[in-house]
Amino acid sequence: MLTAATFILGLSVLMTLATFGTRKFITSKADKIIIIDVLTFQVLGLCILLAFHHNDPLPLQFGLLVAMLGFLSTIVLSRFIEPPQS
């Protein structure tokens, strides 16, 4: 069951990365920032799955760092969106 969880999470990370690389789905600068926000949460899930696979609670601390970095990067990158006028 852990293998299935890892497979599904890896599939969702690959789908998000494919969305990042396709010009059909990305229409503005805000879409890239939304995709980066989702990717940091998925990497947090991968850190917790790494802790499950090794049977060792050390990678939970990596997950805490990834959560903080994702929040800060999303807040800083959202300043670069030009709001539409009128």
Added chain:
Amino acid sequence: MISDFLALLGSLSFLIAALGLIRMPDSIARIHASTKASSLGVIFFCAAAAVKFPSPGPLFFSALILILVLLTAPMACQAIASRLLPPNKRGSQR
């Protein structure tokens, strides 16, 4: 066993988030679909970590991850979504 099932549920909700990024037509619909589903996935994963490692240190870290994500994910969503509207149509802020 229970922790593996919770991890499976969490990865399924992350899959829903990725599907919402592909399926939705607009930026605001995309941010709605992806942010809520990924917050639910983080809740499931932290519950799985708390079931898997029932000792004080990992419980502290999983609770800290959960509190941090639940406090900051709506703020990040708001910071993106408030820049998508023109300035005279925003709410009370600024």
